[in-house]
Amino acid sequence: MSVTTGNPYRIYRITWVILLLITVAMLAAEAFHLPRIFLIVFLLAFMMVKATMIGGNFMHLRYERRSLALVVAAGILVTSLILYSFISREFRYITERLSQ
């Protein structure tokens, strides 16, 4: 961690405010009943921004070596995609077997 200049706690307050603003924007998008496709893109984009801010600023990944940040982010993302494809196939297989 290399935040020693200025107020070292400022980053947390700024991140907190931004996270709250994003949350309010997400709630507003849901409340205004945006078209479904826009809502999905909007919410998923903001979700990723929030996750990046928490990982980067709160968990200090932005101050860690890039190899660690990449392993954490890419590891979870890639494995989630693989998981989803496995789950889809398994469920379809089970559903087909049960319907026979």
Next chain:
Amino acid sequence: MMQAETAAAHVPALEAHWGGGASPFGATWQKTMMWIFIVTDGLLFSGLLCGYGFLRHVSPVPWPRQSEVFSIPFIALMTFILITSSMTMGTAVTAARLGDRKRALNNLVFTIVGGLCFLGCQAYEWSHLIHEGARLTGNPWGPPQFTQAFFVLTGFHGSHVFSGLVILIITAIRTGMSKTPAQGIEMAGLYWHFVDLVWVFIFTLFYLL
């Protein structure tokens, strides 16, 4: 002999490429192990959320509108509590690193209070929904998978919040006795932020989408 020389010549090149030598992540073993734990735990939630996504996708019955089942402002309050507790946790970690034990302890206590409030809200939400007829096997709003996903996702997350609270309480007591090094608070903080991170996904994918 020749092979050993070739291997030895490769070492500096490998180190330069990897950029970390004997410590590729540039982190202590405690932090590396904590990150490995967080990644594996993240995969648990990833699996649960993928399963939820698929169940919803293939549900023959229309999925209920979340705003008609849950009080979204109440869920927003829970989110606010968790984000705020993450901010106080981050402050505690930095204070501990800078040697400001009093500030670290105060912020640890704020974080614990935030965690307790979150768990209280979750208990209220669960009891309210159970009172309205939500069960693992069915619910008044349509597909039984809806409440199955709800109880499993929020239950697993709640259990993580609870274990995080236990860790934080132990850390706070030990900090009060000057027994916890700054790194101990950092490890507890990593776990707590992870709990917050998971909530970001549950909040968006389960409550809003």
